[in-house]
Amino acid sequence: MSRLFAFGLGFSARALAPLLASQGWEIAGTAREEPKIGQLRREGFEATRFAGDKSNSELPKLLQGTTHLLHSVPPGDDGDPVLASYRDEIAKLKTLEWIGYLSTVGVYGDQQGNWVSEETVPKPNSARTEARVVAEQDWLDFGEKIGVPVQVFRLAGIYGPGRSVFDKLKAGTARRINKDGQVFSRVHVDDIARVLEASIAKPRAGAIYNVADDEPAAPGDVVAHAAQMIGVAPPPEIAFEDADLTPLARSFYQGSRKIGNALIKSELGVELRYPTFREGLRSLMPKETPPSR
Template sequence: MTRIDAPVEALPGAGVFIVGCGDIGRRVARLEQAAGHRVLALARSETAASVLWAQGIEAIPGDLDHPASLHRLPPRAAVLYYFAPPPAEGSGDPRLASLLTALTPAALPGRIVYISTSAVYGDCQGAWIREDQPVAPKTDRARRRVAAEQTLRDWSQAYGVPWVVLRVPGIYGPGRWPLAWIRQGRPVPREAECPYSNRIHADDLAAACFAAARRGRPGQVYHASDGHPTTLTDYLYRVADAFDLPRPPAVALTEFWRTASPTLRSYLEDSKRLDNRRLLQDLGLVLRYPDLASGLAAARTAAPG
């Protein structure tokens, strides 16, 4: 099991504050609540606030796309978990910048844990890479994440707030299975031609965030990956097998590109294998799902999606 109960240094401040409290944020919230901590989260609408309150998370009204609304941020949270994505367009992340600007001296957190993406490295042609690999983003989506990391780094240096970045690949688990793809019979590239991709189970990602808030070295980057890369084709085949569905048809990679969306194409063209030893060693994690086989073994007991 993931070591979320290991002794950790006490968290100072008034609970934790989650910005971007979607699926992963709510999983992190459950871990923090189990540890006895007060959890607050930013909510951009009454509907979002209702979902948060139902889990015992205190909803703080505010919309990252409207900076004037960010005037009720909680004071001195022990940890600020920032999970909100950048906008879909542009070269930077004005949402993150707005949040950081709104953090008055009385509201500075004890630490920031930021989720980024492994796409910042670009295409590494299937090589194993560690966190000191230079970033070389190929897409605007990845460039926005590089810009966001730099914004956080500069702000942290100016205000003395420690930060930790988790670079995350594909996330899988309950509610995230690609069953629609498989049921629709959408093709996949022939496995011999399919580039490498990486993934992590949603529960292990939440545990990594929880551990990073306590044991992550300030200013450090971690690969939040299970350390067992495979291919998209292999992943879809094994999910299909686990759910007793026909495997999708395989086609030549050149044919697959003709129907692939720009987002999917950018994902597949960034071939790399993520080394996760720093994550395991620094944070003391024992992943609950250290590979796809262990994640799929639990699939039948979880709601498909």
């Protein structure tokens, strides 16, 4: 019996879970908050709490029988929380066949608008992305030590049902921030699930994959396109210098890069269902048009 355990059974893992469950897999995982744990259990998943430490005695029991481990919990000040808390328990799993670590394309830092591939040397430009680079290598080293293939997936900006520009337009929080030459790569959550499923079928120890769609685009262009689709006026453009952004939001604009995705196609045989934001937005088109703001 195949069993997926996800440290962080969140947006991306929950897109993968039904694909595997339909094939008879058992699905288990963690969340930080009790309401989310309850929701996961109501959806038929085994779930327990993980808040970055080893305080939950139930968690090692749910790990038993795991054949595939997916990890999306970000590193903290003391490094990767999963390795810090459950390294020994994971190492002792005799059933484990595959480990997937969900990272971010933010590790590439500022590439001055150039295309990057998995061969591009990471150039993190914040403590947050530096910690990601360290965590990636820690997991690759751990997999080599225990003889289980570890795959690192560097994800572009994730969107999907309930988490798209349509939701921001409806809430009145969508903004068109203009920074000359700035583009972002993005990926629909369903395509992330397809990449993970393909990797599970074809594991390769030490693999690193960029997971992004085919067309990097300026965020303001995506907002304008979505507004046009539903017949509302787009929010006015705001110059980046004048935008009121949190430090975290501002950090996303510190690097400009275009994420190449050739490897997931050539090696894993993935055909993106949503190759650009246009197809992705079309699949998320709301039934009700939000009022113009």
